[in-house]
Amino acid sequence: MSKIISVFVAIIAIAMITVLYTPIIPDFEVHRCPFCYGRDFCPNKQVSLRMSSFKDIINNLISVKNVYTTTNGLVLKKLGHTKDLNTMDFLICVFHRSHVMEPCEFQDVDLHRTNYTQALHYNMKTNHYNGFRVCGRNVDDSIDILIRRILKPDGGKDVMNVINLWVISIINGEPLFYKAFDAQHFSLPIYYGACGRLIAVEDCGQNLNEYEDYNWLSRARIARSIIGLALKFTSGDDDFRIYLTDVSPDNIVVNKTTLIAKFVDFGNILIVRKSNVSSVHHSDHYPNAVEHIYSEENVCQSSISDHNIYSICRFIISSSAPWPMMKGGLLHSIPIKISEENPQLEQLITNCVQPNEEMDSGDRFAAIFKLDNALKDILGMHPIDTSNLQLG
Incomplete structure (x- = not known):
């Protein structure tokens, strides 16, 4: 039996070497x-x-x-x-x-x-x-x-x-x-x-989930770049708004040196012409959903939608992000020191999924700007040690 196993391993090794070279x-x-x-x-x-x-x-x-x-x-x-x-x-x-x-x-x-x-x-x-x-x-x-x-x-x-x-x-x-x-x-x-x-x-880099064990500040920088992209897709073109309908860690990669994220799959998107008609669409929150449930027609007929913001907050950044996103979301395991210095941080992360009426008037745009500013201030106070990116 051991000889058969040895022969099998040898065949696999030869096949691997052949493929490699x-x-x-x-x-x-x-x-x-x-x-x-x-x-x-x-x-x-x-x-x-x-x-x-x-x-x-x-x-x-x-x-x-x-x-x-x-x-x-x-x-x-x-x-x-x-x-x-x-x-x-x-x-x-x-x-x-x-x-x-x-x-x-x-x-x-x-x-x-x-x-x-x-x-x-x-x-x-x-x-x-x-x-x-x-x-x-x-x-x-x-x-x-x-x-x-x-x-x-x-x-x-x-x-x-x-x-x-x-x-x-x-x-x-x-x-x-x-x-x-x-x-x-x-x-x-x-x-x-x-x-x-x-x-x-x-x-453009490695899959987002490859950064699960990177230190929190590194993941905060990645989160800021994802937030920036979501807002740019929503408002950054002169004529159109771009809504991503398949937001998942498989479709986001990160440059290992700069920690800047990019979306790399645009096969599932809605492109909506900008309009002067004021009609803001707010995404509905379904706590138990593992996929983004949304009305395509409501997004398409609005002058602007918070669809992208909800997508990245619910399925990438927050602790409610389901599999295949890393457990606890991109901003998991906030260090004690940063949490003590920023006691509202966890609430800000939660609010971009489900806005707080008192803090944000139920507006995800307000919630995401507050979260982004908080992350910006934290990263300004705590420079990233690039020699220890993977140390929590």
């Missing part, structure tokens, strides 16, 4: 074009998947979400599960053929008989296929503005480019978001482009 090149599926995501990032050199650790091997070889990390600082995304990609191909065939049971050969399609800009417009409005939706008052005008942003600089003259964007709108609108909004202003991952059925974005 043999470059694995992703399949970009360029042959699918023009019904792909584009060809503006087809690398002129080899792009290999990162296999430097057991975690890398598991993530890259058994990637349920079809998201891969590379050896040169890129994250490659197929934008959907395998079943989603198969559904996308079926929908492309249905769109172009009246007899859907016929074999679908993309090469046979007459690309000039279809108004793909109009089809892109329809998908962004109706959101039948994924979680990316433009909504609110004057939605058609809103989509026109976004499409003009997305199609710059050629203005939609390149038919192939418009087809690529239409295909993306079927599977996952994340690249549309990257093209429409400024990466530096919103602290987005750099979008490098697409090659076939993969997009390439910047690798």
Whole structure:
């Protein structure tokens, strides 16, 4: 029996060594074009998947979400599960053929008989296929503005480019978001482009839950950066408000050096045109919910919503954050000294989930500004010791 185990271990070891030292090149599926995501990032050199650790091997070889990390600082995304990609191909065939049971050969399609800009417009409005939706008052005008942003600089003259964007709108609108909004202003991952059925974005750091054991001041700095992003998505664009509908630690990464967080998944968002009509939407709080329960229609029809604030407070920062967030939320285990110096801190954290009528008049915007200012003051009084980030 021991010999069998030894042989098995040896086989596993050989397999691991082979994986570690043999470059694995992703399949970009360029042959699918023009019904792909584009060809503006087809690398002129080899792009290999990162296999430097057991975690890398598991993530890259058994990637349920079809998201891969590379050896040169890129994250490659197929934008959907395998079943989603198969559904996308079926929908492309249905769109172009009246007899859907016929074999679908993309090469046979007459690309000039279809108004793909109009089809892109329809998908962004109706959101039948994924979680990316433009909504609110004057939605058609809103989509026109976004499409003009997305199609710059050629203005939609390149038919192939418009087809690529239409295909993306079927599977996952994340690249549309990257093209429409400024990466530096919103602290987005750099979008490098697409090659076939993969997009390439910047690798921005480690998953938020990797910072569970970092000292409280480090986590406070991370929390402030997340608060800043939530407010910027809500109010930081001239024309639109951006509401995140899938806030979880899996979709937030942190730079290990700066402790600055970034959201890295924008496949599930609502984009709402700013309005002069005063209609503030307040998210309902469901204490026992493990997912964010919200009315999409109420968010879309408001002039402004506290949706982003509630999302990060309830599901990331506060002690009520459910799994898969770290136990106790991002600001767990407040040090005794800081708690004594700031006796209202725990209440401020709670208030951004469920505002206090006396302290905040039931307003989450007021609650989050108070919490952010409190964290700013604490970090000003207690500089972070960067040599001991992981010591509580």
